[in-house]
Amino acid sequence: MAELFYDDDADLSLIQSKKVAVVGYGSQGHAHALSLRDSGVDVTVGLREGSSSRAKAEEQGLAVASVADAVKGADLVVILAPDQVQRTLYAEDIAPNLKSDATLLFAHGFNIRFGYIKPEAGHDVVMVAPKGPGHLVRREYEAGRGVPVIVAVEQDASGQAWDVALSYAKAIGGLRAAGIKTTFTEETETDLFGEQTVLCGGVSQLIQYGFETLTEAGYQPEVAYFEVLHELKLIVDLIYEGGIAKQRWSVSDTAEYGDYVSGPRVITPQVKENMKAVLGDIQSGAFAERFINDQDAGGPEFKELRAKGEAHPIEATGRELRKLFAWVETTDADYTEGSA
Numbered sequence: 001m002a003e004l005f006y007d008d009d010a011d012l013s014l015i016q017s018k019k020v021a022v023v024g025y026g027s028q029g030h031a032h033a034l035s036l037r038d039s040g041v042d043v044t045v046g047l048r049e050g051s052s053s054r055a056k057a058e059e060q061g062l063a064v065a066s067v068a069d070a071v072k073g074a075d076l077v078v079i080l081a082p083d084q085v086q087r088t089l090y091a092e093d094i095a096p097n098l099k100s101d102a103t104l105l106f107a108h109g110f111n112i113r114f115g116y117i118k119p120e121a122g123h124d125v126v127m128v129a130p131k132g133p134g135h136l137v138r139r140e141y142e143a144g145r146g147v148p149v150i151v152a153v154e155q156d157a158s159g160q161a162w163d164v165a166l167s168y169a170k171a172i173g174g175l176r177a178a179g180i181k182t183t184f185t186e187e188t189e190t191d192l193f194g195e196q197t198v199l200c201g202g203v204s205q206l207i208q209y210g211f212e213t214l215t216e217a218g219y220q221p222e223v224a225y226f227e228v229l230h231e232l233k234l235i236v237d238l239i240y241e242g243g244i245a246k247q248r249w250s251v252s253d254t255a256e257y258g259d260y261v262s263g264p265r266v267i268t269p270q271v272k273e274n275m276k277a278v279l280g281d282i283q284s285g286a287f288a289e290r291f292i293n294d295q296d297a298g299g300p301e302f303k304e305l306r307a308k309g310e311a312h313p314i315e316a317t318g319r320e321l322r323k324l325f326a327w328v329e330t331t332d333a334d335y336t337e338g339s340a
């Protein structure tokens with residue numbers, strides 16, 4: 001059974017006595033910085049010159065500085081820039097300005113687990129990773145609740161790393177729900193595995209194959225879209241509320257029986273072998289190396305794969321159909337090709 005921590009297990013005054021620099025003001029960065037501030041913590045947001053986030057952070061009443069200046073005075077530096085830029089950001093702007101005993105805090109273990117950032121021995125290295133997107137983290141905090149967090153300590157130079165990590169987790173509302181103890185290795189490997197095989201990679205491929213099978217058999221794309229993509233949300237909501245069991249209870253007996261007899265025909269034991277191979281590439285660092293090498297080269301493979309995904313016929317069908325959904329606030333303009 002995992003070890004759990006709650007508000008009573010943490011001392012808020014520990015983080016309140018520190019100067020904190022939050023580097024990055026995206027999904028996680030804005031949520032951490034605002035909730036720390038509202039919990040009485042001295043926060044400065046560190047951003048690149050010319051960052052479009054600067055105005056947003058200032059509008060919210062936060063102190064903003066360059067990454068170097070924010071890091072200079074900080075007792076704790078929170079690294080919430082995208083994973084692929086953290087290594088360079090650390091080498092160029094963070095490490096040269098870091099107090100020798102400053103704590104480093106991450107929300108994902110990628111750069112530590114795969115050795116792209118190697119902090120010197122004097123630093124505590126901890127993780128507080130909310131199990132939800134930043135906007136939910138902030139909304140729950142404001143509602144007096146919290147999103148569960150996972151907490152880990154990679155390096156404990158001060159002997160206080162756990163106490164500080166838990167104090168931080170409390171300040172962003174995480175321990176109102178629960179903190180779950182893990183390690184950088186477990187968090188990083190399971191996070192990458194989940195998104196690659198099931199949540200993002202697995203589900204996207206499954207939807208595309210379902211759509212292709214129906215349209216190649218002559219069914220209308222609009223009808224196929226509803227059956228293999230749109231209705232997924234209804235199914236996922238049931239799974240989220242009560243597991244696979246609740247989903248099976250809620251659907252018709254016809255659907256439930258079809259699940260039992262056809263699910264294993266589609267997702268065969270070979271798929272599990274494929275998953276093991278993916279896990280192997282995660283554990284060996286081969287995936288990380290491929291991702292970072294491509295990013296360092298300007299992301300040619302990444303861009304090509306993204307363009308290929310956007311060109312899949314299901315996307316054009318979806319754009320047209322979503323115009324008919326008065327109840328879905330369409331955000332197509334935010335992420336379709338050609339937008340900023």
Ligand code: NAD
Nearest residue numbers: 024025026027028029053080081082085107108132133134
């Ligand atoms: P994001 O892409 O939403 O935001 C990153 C921010 O970093 C940008 O808004 C910008 O302010 C800043 N930034 C970008 N490039 C920079 C650069 N070169 N130098 C300095 N600052 C730069 O990122 P995110 O999704 O909030 O992810 C941040 C960290 O949190 C990652 O380690 C990620 O794995 C982790 N995480 C994210 C989520 C999530 O739901 N998004 C959940 C848990 C953990």
Ligand code: MG
Nearest residue numbers: 190191192194
């Ligand atoms: Mg995850």
Ligand code: MG
Nearest residue numbers: 108191192195
């Ligand atoms: Mg992830």
Ligand code: MG
Nearest residue numbers: 226227231255
């Ligand atoms: Mg149906």
Ligand code: MG
Nearest residue numbers: 248249250251
């Ligand atoms: Mg039923």
